[in-house]
Amino acid sequence: MVQRYELTGEERDAIVRGDIGLIYVLGANGQLLMHFAAFLGMPWPGYIQAMRDGIVKHGPVRAGIYAMTTAVDDKVAGI
Amino acid sequence: MSLVFAGICSHAPGITGRADMAAAQLREPLYAAFRGMQQQLEAARPDALIIIAAEHFANFFMNNMPSFAIGMSDQYQGPIEDPNWLRIARTAVPGDAQLSRQLIQEIMQTVDVAYAEEWKFDHGIMVPLHFLTPRFDIPVVPVNINCQGPPLAPLHRAWAFGEAIRRAVDSLPQRIALVGTGGISHWPATPDSGRINEAWDRDFLARWSRNDRDAMLSYSDRDTYRDAGQGGFEIRTFISVAAAARGKGELQHYAPIPIFAVGCTVATMDIAA
Numbered sequence: 001m002v003q004r005y006e007l008t009g010e011e012r013d014a015i016v017r018g019d020i021g022l023i024y025v026l027g028a029n030g031q032l033l034m035h036f037a038a039f040l041g042m043p044w045p046g047y048i049q050a051m052r053d054g055i056v057k058h059g060p061v062r063a064g065i066y067a068m069t070t071a072v073d074d075k076v077a078g079i
Numbered sequence: 080m081s082l083v084f085a086g087i088c089s090h091a092p093g094i095t096g097r098a099d100m101a102a103a104q105l106r107e108p109l110y111a112a113f114r115g116m117q118q119q120l121e122a123a124r125p126d127a128l129i130i131i132a133a134e135h136f137a138n139f140f141m142n143n144m145p146s147f148a149i150g151m152s153d154q155y156q157g158p159i160e161d162p163n164w165l166r167i168a169r170t171a172v173p174g175d176a177q178l179s180r181q182l183i184q185e186i187m188q189t190v191d192v193a194y195a196e197e198w199k200f201d202h203g204i205m206v207p208l209h210f211l212t213p214r215f216d217i218p219v220v221p222v223n224i225n226c227q228g229p230p231l232a233p234l235h236r237a238w239a240f241g242e243a244i245r246r247a248v249d250s251l252p253q254r255i256a257l258v259g260t261g262g263i264s265h266w267p268a269t270p271d272s273g274r275i276n277e278a279w280d281r282d283f284l285a286r287w288s289r290n291d292r293d294a295m296l297s298y299s300d301r302d303t304y305r306d307a308g309q310g311g312f313e314i315r316t317f318i319s320v321a322a323a324a325r326g327k328g329e330l331q332h333y334a335p336i337p338i339f340a341v342g343c344t345v346a347t348m349d350i351a352a
Binding site for chain 1: 093098100135136160161164227229266267268269270271272273274308310337338340344
């Protein structure tokens with residue numbers, strides 16, 4: 001399915017692996033990404049943590065229009 | 080007749096989808112406020128409900144993103160999301176294509192709008208309807224303001240849109256209710272999810288409650304993003320309601336609930352001439 005879209009190798013691999021953290025860093029909008037995470041069976045706390053882990057592992061958001069605004073160890077999600 | 084009810088409320092998907100993750104002492108007062116709003120809405124005996132929401136790439140995507148869109152169908156469906164995720168069963172929601180057409184024609188006298196004869200509601204509409212019209216027995220006219228993908232309509236255009244809605248409603252014999260849905264400050268579906276700027280929220284709600292047009296329109300998108308996150312852009316729906324109602328607002332409920340990712344809000348506004 002991913003072959004149908006114009007993606008970089010990094011983007012394609014992240015989608016195939018279900019690497020939510022990297023997909024977020026690459027610039028995916030969370031309003032869409034949260035549904036991909038749910039599709040993968042990831043509960044809400046895991047989804048939030050995966051994005052935070054992605055920032056730690058891959059660095060700040062590289063593209064898109066919204067960047068993370070809290071520190072990686074801030075506990076803001078109520079979980 | 081004319082506009083018979085005006086209000087605003089939150090629409091965050093966590094309100095239903097993650098209900099069990101919130102402490103009951105936070106969740107239940109919100110639900111009670113929604114029930115109170117439902118009762119006020121029913122007491123107004125509306126023939127139809129215009130619901131102004133800020134949807135999230137479900138029907139309008141970056142390949143074709145209208146600033147303002149209005150549904151024009153006799154029936155809609157929702158939620159478009161997985162019902163198990165949102166915990167709202169998929170259902171048909173009645174519309175009124177003729178009413179929509181009349182509203183759109185009048186609104187277009189001053190504001191250019193897109194229309195949609197097909198629309199699958201996301202949580203921005205389904206969560207409020209779940210509480211406010213739980214039997215889905217009031218025809219709905221869905222309205223969307225792009226609050227997701229900049230460039231966004233300036234706030235003064237959201238105000239003008241609300242004025243146009245009021246003018247259109249007043250030209251019709253039906254009893255029409257109006258509800259705006261959205262967040263105030265929030266960073267939904269991001270690593271910052273749960274961050275809520277309560278002081279910013281309460282200041283905005285004070286401006287909204289006194290229907291202070293100049294104060295509501297004084298925000299820049301840059302400042303809103305800095306202080307209230309991308310979710311803060313949804314103040315456009317609340318501003319449109321204020322422009323349409325023209326009265327003073329009454330805040331029924333406000334409480335930050337991080338697991339719902341928003342300062343949960345329920346408020347109504349008097350209808351002024």
